Amino acid sequence: MKRWLSTGLILAALFGAMPGISSAAAKIPLFASVVMDGKKIWFPDAQAFVDGNSRTLVPVRFVAETMGAKVGWVAKTATVPIEKDGQKIELTIGKNQAKVNGVDVSFDTKAIVNGGRTFVPLRFVSEVLGAAVTWDGDSSTVFITTKDLGEAKVDPWGRLIRTTDLPENADDYPYILADVPNEMYEMKYPFSHPDPSERSVSAEMYANWPEFKKENIDIWMDRLKKFGALWLNVDYRTIDDSWAKQLSELESDGNTGKLKAAQEYANWVKQNEIVVEGYLDPEPSMIYRDGLGNYYVRSKFRIKFDQFKQHKTLIYDTWFPGEKKLVNDMWVPNDTPFEKGVWYEGYSDIAMGTNVGGDWGKTLKVSANVSLFFNHIIRKAD
Structure with a gap:
């Protein structure tokens, strides 16, 4: 049975937390910022990070729903379905293969559970859903583009500058x-x-x-x-x-x-x-x-x-x-x-x-x- 969820927390009970940044002997994790259409995604807890394959993994719900997609969970197969505008992705936890509109597609990293959140490969998911993805290694920032910003002004880190409702200082x-x-x-x-x-x-x-x-x-x-x-x-x-x-x-x-x-x-x-x-x-x-x-x-x-x-x-x-x-x-x-x-x-x-x-x-x-x-x-x- 497929259930559409607003969170991925139940996955923690099924799979447990992956070794994370509290393991002091591990290398300091490389956290990544995610900027979509000029606005930073402020994650509430778990942060996007770069894995051992140099691929950015992101908490699926916060990114996919920001893009207007629905995110679900199929307990029997440990699968995360993502759907938007007729495009369907099915990612299975722990595997580097997904189904895109029913066709098997391989990629070089895996969907995982870490700290109670489901993490998925950002570039793969975003591009299937029709977004362009670029990486700025100097600032460890992923840029997702789903629309043309026109002549809007952005700062050196690609974020939109506003000119209304300004702070007092x-x-x-x-x-x-x-x-x-x-x-x-x-x-x-x-x-x-x-x-x-x-x-x-x-x-x-x-x-x-x-x-x-x-x-x-x-x-x-x-x-x-x-x-x-x-x-x-x-x-x-x-x-x-x-x-x-x-x-x-x-x-x-x-x-x-x-x-x-x-x-x-x-x-x-x-x-x-x-x-x-x-x-x-x-x-x-x-x-x-x-x-x-x-x-x-x-x-x-x-x-x-x-x-x-x-x-x-x-x-x-x-x-x-x-x-x-x-x-x-x-x-x-x-x-x-x-x-x-x-x-x-x-x-x-x-x-x-x-x-x-x-x-x-x-x-x-x-x-x-x-x-x-x-x-x-x-x-x-x-």
Whole structure:
């Protein structure tokens, strides 16, 4: 019996979760952004990623339904049917063969279940449904085109720029994106130097600073995405020293205690039996300089605290190494009763920095004093 579903969550019960980013010994996953007709698809939890065959896999429901397709599930055959405008695709979990309008077609990757979501090969599905697909490796972005945007203006990352219903502080930014709400733009800035001449908004830096070019910003965003993949995904059953090493390598140079701090947190994850999952999605056009040595990248995030014994220090956040006990509670909201198994979402200004003078464009890394909660908005997800 075929059932048309609005979610793919029941597949988790049938197949279980694939090994994911909480396996610290694994290579940092390459998450991909998906932009359809100039608007970014903001996934609610599971993120698109690039597999071992260099193919982008996406959570099927969010992409297919955005394209106007119906997505279903056939339990008996473990098949995902996708249908739009007379085109029919049937993908079987774990196989690299599908039926397209009843004809067998092979491809070089597989539909899988990961973290309770069904992932399918983006290019194969999109092109069968009549869309064009391109890949920008510098920003790890897949572009899906289903219609001509005409003379609409887009930013360097292919996203539509809007000129109406602008945020109150629109002049602070080089442009305003159609897929970003005013709430994200109008969020207050973090604590900054008291002299306004020491502070800089992104519009100023994009216009006047030679470091602010796509080549450099893609490097910064890549580091921040990889950091987020480690930072917001930990599991006491799998975390080990390789997690700490990978995390510290993405942090700014010049802080000799960053590896020790990450190792201390990893030990605390084991002791407190912490399991956290989430993602960080930085916005390259929203960067702020506080005049105190930090560049903040405003980022959207989602996070879920699946398990812990003590409601304390649930994520690596402003760690101070070298102490005999945990002293890293400066910004972690330990007095906020996060519910287990509940998704929270919001925005945060993530600090980055460099100790390089002159042409520092490629050297910006995540601050060793990074915090998700230093300057943020958070709430339960819908």
